[in-house]
Amino acid sequence: MAPDPAETLLRELAPQVLGAVVRRFHDFAAAEEAVQEAFLAATVQWPREGVPENPRGWLIQVASRRMTDHIRSELARRRRETRSAAQETLEVPPPAEPSPGVEEDDTLIVLLMCCHPALTPSSAISLTLRAVGGLTTAEIANAFLVPEATMAQRISRAKQTIRSSGVPFRLPTPDERAERLAAVLHVLYLIFNEGYTSSIGPQLQRSDLAQEAIRLTRAVQRLLPDDGEVAGLLALMLLTDARRPARTGPQGELIPLPEQDRTKWERPLIEEGIALVSRTLSRGSVGSYQLQAAIAALHDEAARAEDTDWPQILALYGLLLRMSDNPMVALNHAIATAMVHGPPAGLALLRALDSDARVAGHYRLDAVRGHLLEMAGEPAAAVESYRAAAARTASLPERDYLNRQAARLGRRP
Amino acid sequence: MKYMLMMHAPKGTGDWAAGDWSPEALKAHMDFMMRLAKDLEESGEWVAGEGLAGPGEARVVRATKGGAPAVTDGPFPEAKEFLAGFWIVDCDSAQRAYEIAARASSAPGPSGAPLNMPIEVRQVMNAPGDESVAKG
Numbered sequence: 001m002a003p004d005p006a007e008t009l010l011r012e013l014a015p016q017v018l019g020a021v022v023r024r025f026h027d028f029a030a031a032e033e034a035v036q037e038a039f040l041a042a043t044v045q046w047p048r049e050g051v052p053e054n055p056r057g058w059l060i061q062v063a064s065r066r067m068t069d070h071i072r073s074e075l076a077r078r079r080r081e082t083r084s085a086a087q088e089t090l091e092v093p094p095p096a097e098p099s100p101g102v103e104e105d106d107t108l109i110v111l112l113m114c115c116h117p118a119l120t121p122s123s124a125i126s127l128t129l130r131a132v133g134g135l136t137t138a139e140i141a142n143a144f145l146v147p148e149a150t151m152a153q154r155i156s157r158a159k160q161t162i163r164s165s166g167v168p169f170r171l172p173t174p175d176e177r178a179e180r181l182a183a184v185l186h187v188l189y190l191i192f193n194e195g196y197t198s199s200i201g202p203q204l205q206r207s208d209l210a211q212e213a214i215r216l217t218r219a220v221q222r223l224l225p226d227d228g229e230v231a232g233l234l235a236l237m238l239l240t241d242a243r244r245p246a247r248t249g250p251q252g253e254l255i256p257l258p259e260q261d262r263t264k265w266e267r268p269l270i271e272e273g274i275a276l277v278s279r280t281l282s283r284g285s286v287g288s289y290q291l292q293a294a295i296a297a298l299h300d301e302a303a304r305a306e307d308t309d310w311p312q313i314l315a316l317y318g319l320l321l322r323m324s325d326n327p328m329v330a331l332n333h334a335i336a337t338a339m340v341h342g343p344p345a346g347l348a349l350l351r352a353l354d355s356d357a358r359v360a361g362h363y364r365l366d367a368v369r370g371h372l373l374e375m376a377g378e379p380a381a382a383v384e385s386y387r388a389a390a391a392r393t394a395s396l397p398e399r400d401y402l403n404r405q406a407a408r409l410g411r412r413p
Numbered sequence: 414m415k416y417m418l419m420m421h422a423p424k425g426t427g428d429w430a431a432g433d434w435s436p437e438a439l440k441a442h443m444d445f446m447m448r449l450a451k452d453l454e455e456s457g458e459w460v461a462g463e464g465l466a467g468p469g470e471a472r473v474v475r476a477t478k479g480g481a482p483a484v485t486d487g488p489f490p491e492a493k494e495f496l497a498g499f500w501i502v503d504c505d506s507a508q509r510a511y512e513i514a515a516r517a518s519s520a521p522g523p524s525g526a527p528l529n530m531p532i533e534v535r536q537v538m539n540a541p542g543d544e545s546v547a548k549g
Contacts, residue, residue: 120505123457145415146460146503154457394414396538 006046009055010039012219014134017059019106022169024093025067028113029159032131034066035059039134107132108223109169111216114158115184118165123158124187125194130155133212143209144194181224185233185289188217192237196244197395210241231280232290238273239296242266254401258305270300291320310339327359331368343376363392367402379409415460415503415537416510420517422497422530434523445520453502453513462500471495494531501537510534 017038021031038059052058114128126144129135135143141151172180195209217234224230246260277293295316302308314336320329330353338346350369353359370385383406390402434442446464453459477483500517504510514532522528 122503122505126457144503149454150457150459150503153455157455157457394536394539399538 006051007043009051010042010059011134013056013059014039015107015110015132016056016103017063018131019103019110019169020056020060021063021067022110023102023106024064025071026093026169027067028169029156029163030067030070031063032159034063034070036130036136037066038063104223105171107219109171111184111220112172112180113162113167113169115180115187116162116165116167117179117183118161118167119158121187121190123154123161124183125191126151126154127158127162128187128216129191129209129212132216135212181227181229184220185229188213188220189233189236189289191216192240196240210237210244213237214241228280228283228285229287229289231276232287232293235273235276235280235293236289236296238269238276239293239300242269242273242300248397252397253404254397256401257299262303265300270297273297274301286319288320288323291316291323295320308339310336314340327353327356327362328364330356331359331364335368335372338372338375343372346372347376361392363389363398363402365389366392367398370402370405374405374409383409414505414507414510415501415539416507417535417537418500418502418510418514418517419496419533419535420498420500420530421494421533422528423494438521438523438525441521441525446517449513449517449520453500458502458504458509458513460501460503462498464498465496468492468495497530507534507536 014035018031018035021035022028025031041062042055042059046052046055111128111132114131115124119127126140129140129143130137137152137155138148140155141148144151171177192210192213195211195213214234214237217230217237221227221230221234242265243257243260245266246262246264247255249255273293274297277290277297280290281294295313298309298313298316314333317329317333317336320326321333330349334346334349334353337349347369350365350372353365359365366385366389370382370389373379373382373385386402386406386409390399390406393399393402450459450462453462472484472486474482474484500513502510502513504513511534514534518530518532519527520530
């Protein structure tokens with residue numbers, strides 16, 4: 001994932017080239033394979049012979065040749081197996097006539113296919129990174145810390161699922177569009193989260209996934225500049241990623257938002273994110289990514305933690321909560337409530353969540369409770385909650401952080 | 414999410430007394446385990462997996478004062494169960510990890526009937542959740 005210009009170009013062209021080959025041969029799975037082979041050929045030839053004048057055309061041509069070979073060997077195999085296939089002739093479809101806008105459409109169609117709702121999140125993520133992101137299977141396997149053979153299987157199964165779902169290679173109809181686009185945004189969000197939350201300690205290299213998610217979301221935003229949620233998601237990523245340099249200490253330990261050195265935040269990302277979210281919010285129809293981005297913007301705009309505009313954040317979490325009945329949003333809403341109306345009000349909201357099966361027993365509920373109990377001046381109870389949260393979390397840096405909180409309070413007389 | 418599945422074999426089964434099994438029973442057991450590994454690879458969930466040498470060969474090591482290893486037999490000669498092997502799988506839910514564990518548990522034993530060994534399922538520690546982004 002080095003920022004080598006030829007590689008950058010290749011990866012930008014990935015979905016367009018794939019789209020052109022699928023359009024011609026109508027076989028997504030085989031076309032995806034052929035495009036990867038064309039990319040491999042390019043990484044060998046281009047550095048030696050120079051980047052061709054029309055790189056996109058070059059890649060389409062090489063991939064199409066691979067497809068023809070593939071069809072030819074398929075036909076030979078069938079001839080061996082059945083007599084009737086002996087009558088079949090090799091039919092290689094002619095290249096499609098280029099029409100204006102088709103490349104943009106293709107990028108979007110490929111992305112929509114890779115994020116098809118029939119796929120599990122992990123397979124959609126893997127396929128998107130390969131077919132749209134232009135990453136190799138080895139790179140993706142490395143990012144998710146699984147063997148390459150496992151990742152290859154995951155991608156191949158994802159392609160089989162797409163094939164058997166029979167989804168046509170075209171833009172979705174207006175009534176399915178919103179749902180399909182939401183699936184794409186969710187996958188991009190998951191890729192970002194995977195990279196951002198794991199860019200800590202021994203897994204530093206995975207932060208590249210966050211950059212990749214930003215790059216892909218930027219591409220979608222260029223294709224759909226008027227979509228508020230696409231802009232909202234991009235803004236959310238930028239505003240979150242801006243804090244990355246401040247969120248870990250020298251030993252890789254987690255530093256929570258209120259304690260971060262805000263001078264380390266990346267201003268250009270914050271400015272870009274704020275501009276994006278302000279533009280989209282002024283246009284009306286507000287979605288959940290825009291609201292989350294607006295909340296992230298309010299955090300990023302505060303020069304000191306105590307300058308945070310909590311009443312505004314509370315109002316935004318109220319809107320989010322009305323939009324989606326999500327217990328994680330409810331947790332954040334409880335924090336904002338405590339910041340505005342005092343810890344007892346926040347703690348009362350947490351008690352209501354104790355009976356919500358989706359979040360009861362989740363470590364974050366105890367972690368937030370510990371935090372609010374500490375604010376309320378009940379250190380003994382806070383220690384208990386921090387310890388309970390530490391015992392339940394599956395996140396190593398988070399467990400260290402929670403144990404440090406418990407140890408710090410426990411030491412007091 | 415990654416899970417570690419730890420196969421605890423009761424004494425008298427598995428590698429512990431595999432020499433007493435009939436060759437057919439042993440083959441059925443090993444075929445079962447190999448098929449499980451292959452299926453996990455094909456489903457894109459396999460991360461790692463190993464069988465462990467018999468507990469009679471196990472040693473317990475502690476550092477001595479200068480840091481040199483002090484090795485004793487072990488670990489627990491009186492234990493009723495021992496760790497016979499493990500898998501690490503990467504799957505979409507805990508439910509799915511339990512399904513895989515149940516399948517491993519049903520590996521055939523000396524009589525050909527399922528062993529129904531206890532499989533301990535533990536989530537592997539991963540990245541932290543985010544401190545501000547509301548998760549969907």
